[in-house]
Amino acid sequence: xxxxxTGRNVIYIPACPCLHLSExxxxxxxxxxxxxxxxxxxxxxxxIKSKLGVSHAEFKRPISFDYRYWEKFIKTIPFHxxxxxxxYTDSLKLKKLISEGFEAENKTSNRGPRIxxxxxxxxxxxxxxxxxxxxxxxxxxxxxFDI
Numbered sequence: 001x002x003x004x005x006t007g008r009n010v011i012y013i014p015a016c017p018c019l020h021l022s023e024x025x026x027x028x029x030x031x032x033x034x035x036x037x038x039x040x041x042x043x044x045x046x047x048i049k050s051k052l053g054v055s056h057a058e059f060k061r062p063i064s065f066d067y068r069y070w071e072k073f074i075k076t077i078p079f080h081x082x083x084x085x086x087x088y089t090d091s092l093k094l095k096k097l098i099s100e101g102f103e104a105e106n107k108t109s110n111r112g113p114r115i116x117x118x119x120x121x122x123x124x125x126x127x128x129x130x131x132x133x134x135x136x137x138x139x140x141x142x143x144x145f146d147i
Contacts, residue, residue, distance in 0.1 A: 019057040021048065025140050026059065027074065032129040033081045035100050038121045040085055047125035051133050084111070087118030 026044055033039050049057050080096040083089045088111040089097065094104055103116040115121070125131065 017054075017056075019052060019054045021057055021059050021140055022142070023059055024142065025136055027077050028136070028139050029125065029129070029131060030079070030082065031077050032125070032131065033078055033123045035078075036121065037123040038081050038083050038087075038097075038102075038115065038118055039123045039125075040083060042085060043122065043125065044082075047131075048136065050126070051131065051136055053133075081123075083115055083118055086111075087115045088112050089115060 025048060029044050029048060030039065045057065049055065080089075080093040083093075088109070090112050094113045094115075097115060098104070102121070104113040105116045107114065123129075
């Protein structure tokens with residue numbers, strides 16, 4: 001504790017450092033989402049932060065769940081199972097989701113199609129996935145996936 005010019009004690013609390021993550025960490029976590037389940041990007045980020053015990057984490061490069069781009073490189077990661085915060089997806093992902101048994105709402109929206117009752121299908125990483133902190137740290141230290 002230090003005192004400032006007015007004689008009051010001042011406590012300096014350092015800012016929380018930001019943990020920089022490679023996108024392979026996100027891809028690894030996403031690979032646990034099974035057929036018939038959905039997730040959202042914020043759910044993945046929240047799980048990673050809680051598992052690593054940090055309050056702020058960001059990816060070194062922006063994460064894109066545009067499976068049209070990634071599908072040809074990484075076949076095992078279900079990018080199509082990531083929906084928006086409110087259950088919206090795009091028409092290409094919707095085709096794959098329908099083949100897995102999901103239904104789209106009949107309402108039209110400028111955001112694209114929305115998965116019917118999407119909250120019922122959200123995957124809970126905390127209780128349904130066996131992902132260790134050690135594995136996330138190990139993957140984050142490895143070289144980024146390069147295309």
